[in-house]
Amino acid sequence: MASIQLRTPIPGPRSKELMQRRNAAVAQGAFHVTPIFIERAEGAVIEDVDGNRMIDFAGGIGCLNTGHRPASVIEAIRKQLDRFLHTSFNVLPYESYVRLSERLNAISPGPGPKKTMLVSTGAEAVENAVKIARAYTKRPAIIAFEDAFHGRTYMALALTSKTHPYKAGFEPFPSDVYRIPYAYCYRCSYSKTYPSCDVFCARHLEDTFKRVVAAESVAAVIVEPILGEGGFVIPPAGFYPALTEICRKHGILVIADEIQTGFARAGAMFASTRLGLEPDLVTMAKSLTGGLPLAAVTGRSAVMDAPGIGGLGGTFAGSPVACEAALAVLDLIEKGNLCNRADHLGEMFQKRARDWQAKWDLIGEVRGMGAMQALELVRSKQTREPAPEETQKISQRCYENGLITITAGSYSNIIRLLMPIVISDDQMKEAMDVMEAAIATVAEKKEPVAQMA
Numbered sequence: 001m002a003s004i005q006l007r008t009p010i011p012g013p014r015s016k017e018l019m020q021r022r023n024a025a026v027a028q029g030a031f032h033v034t035p036i037f038i039e040r041a042e043g044a045v046i047e048d049v050d051g052n053r054m055i056d057f058a059g060g061i062g063c064l065n066t067g068h069r070p071a072s073v074i075e076a077i078r079k080q081l082d083r084f085l086h087t088s089f090n091v092l093p094y095e096s097y098v099r100l101s102e103r104l105n106a107i108s109p110g111p112g113p114k115k116t117m118l119v120s121t122g123a124e125a126v127e128n129a130v131k132i133a134r135a136y137t138k139r140p141a142i143i144a145f146e147d148a149f150h151g152r153t154y155m156a157l158a159l160t161s162k163t164h165p166y167k168a169g170f171e172p173f174p175s176d177v178y179r180i181p182y183a184y185c186y187r188c189s190y191s192k193t194y195p196s197c198d199v200f201c202a203r204h205l206e207d208t209f210k211r212v213v214a215a216e217s218v219a220a221v222i223v224e225p226i227l228g229e230g231g232f233v234i235p236p237a238g239f240y241p242a243l244t245e246i247c248r249k250h251g252i253l254v255i256a257d258e259i260q261t262g263f264a265r266a267g268a269m270f271a272s273t274r275l276g277l278e279p280d281l282v283t284m285a286k287s288l289t290g291g292l293p294l295a296a297v298t299g300r301s302a303v304m305d306a307p308g309i310g311g312l313g314g315t316f317a318g319s320p321v322a323c324e325a326a327l328a329v330l331d332l333i334e335k336g337n338l339c340n341r342a343d344h345l346g347e348m349f350q351k352r353a354r355d356w357q358a359k360w361d362l363i364g365e366v367r368g369m370g371a372m373q374a375l376e377l378v379r380s381k382q383t384r385e386p387a388p389e390e391t392q393k394i395s396q397r398c399y400e401n402g403l404i405t406i407t408a409g410s411y412s413n414i415i416r417l418l419m420p421i422v423i424s425d426d427q428m429k430e431a432m433d434v435m436e437a438a439i440a441t442v443a444e445k446k447e448p449v450a451q452m453a
């Protein structure tokens with residue numbers, strides 16, 4: 001039986017009614033990309049308040065690699081609910097925080113021995129990674145990349161690249177943040193071509209130290225192993241070894257922001273491992289718990305212990321309920337072979353998407369690693385002019401026909417796949433049928449036809 005079952009046009013009457021109340025009561029800045037209110041969810045399928053069932057390719061923005069409500073995670077949460085909800089680790093510590101730290105120390109990329117600290121959100125992990133790097137190096141500057149996304153709190157926002165809607169109007173930002181181009185080969189900032197460029201973008205860091213900020217002032221370079229919000233851009237082989245070699249030479253720490261790429265998304269527990277990136281610090285969040293707010297910074301013990309006693313923490317940092325969920329999630333990823341499953345899903349998508357690329361000028365690039373896959377949409381393959389309106393239309397056609405997708409990219413012209421990795425092959429095929437029809441409608445400028453059960 002098909003997973004997608006639409007009983008009403010999307011959005012349905014109940015969603016529309018709730019949207020009116022939402023518009024009156026909730027600040028407009030707290031955005032959402034669909035007008036659909038959810039009732040319940042399981043695996044890769046959500047049901048809205050009008051009884052419509054849809055496939056979820058957004059996964060709560062990459063938080064649901066293990067799917068909606070996996071039984072073992074729900075069970076772990078239930079058990080913890082019967083013990084205690086909150087003490088604050090800064091007052092009364094508990095074992096699950098320690099056990100999770102031990103586990104993250106063992107599996108995270110980069111040289112050991114390691115230590116961990118827990119917080120609640122990705123942005124908070126980024127903030128703390130910067131604090132730790134500055135405390136250890138006693139240097140002020142942080143280098144971030146163009147097209148990077150590191151969160152919405154002030155330091156994280158200063159490190160984030162995209163201006164609208166994230167940064168514009170919220171200035172001024174914290175100082176000592178410097179930005180360099182990412183290894184975005186499809187839109188190379190230096191108009192070079194890989195491999196003849198010899199990863200010029202990584203080597204150019206030495207130039208940055210001469211013309212922008214002195215190497216001895218730089219505490220850390222922070223990098224997403226694969227760009228998330230920036231559009232699932234994967235640096236070519238050789239980029240990270242060159243980058244990290246230069247950083248080490250100058251005593252600069254490397255922070256890998258694995259918040260979107262981690263926990264099997266890219267076909268490995270962490271994308272860094274696949275890309276030859278050996279960071280000193282790693283930030284993690286999103287799919288760590290399968291849906292509860294929890295984030296971590298893990299790194300070399302000497303670096304992690306630089307802040308003094310009491311220098312790190314937070315009232316809710318490392319919630320015991322979220323810690324138990326995370327431990328169950330890590331078990332599930334390992335026992336369920338989700339890294340292999342992510343590769344399988346990636347291959348399924350690539351096979352299909354390569355045909356779309358051959359057929360339609362609109363599909364400029366198909367790229368991805370594991371289950372972290374994307375389409376970059378352009379007005380013409382020759383000019384590579386971004387196609388944001390077309391991207392938006394495709395995303396809308398998708399949800400109107402039962403598939404929730406989200407977009408990405410500094411030019412808002414990328415459709416990215418963040419589906420639960422537990423999605424079945426049949427559901428994946430069903431979802432890709434919807435996506436193909438949506439792309440065809442826009443690429444061939446046809447009128448949309450909404451499906452109804």
Ligand SMILES: Cc1ncc(COP(=O)(O)O)c(C=O)c1O
Binds near residue numbers: 124224228260
């Ligand atoms: C790579 C990356 N870093 C940081 C963040 C911020 O995480 P949060 O929204 O949990 O604060 C995100 C969120 O999308 C992200 O993708």
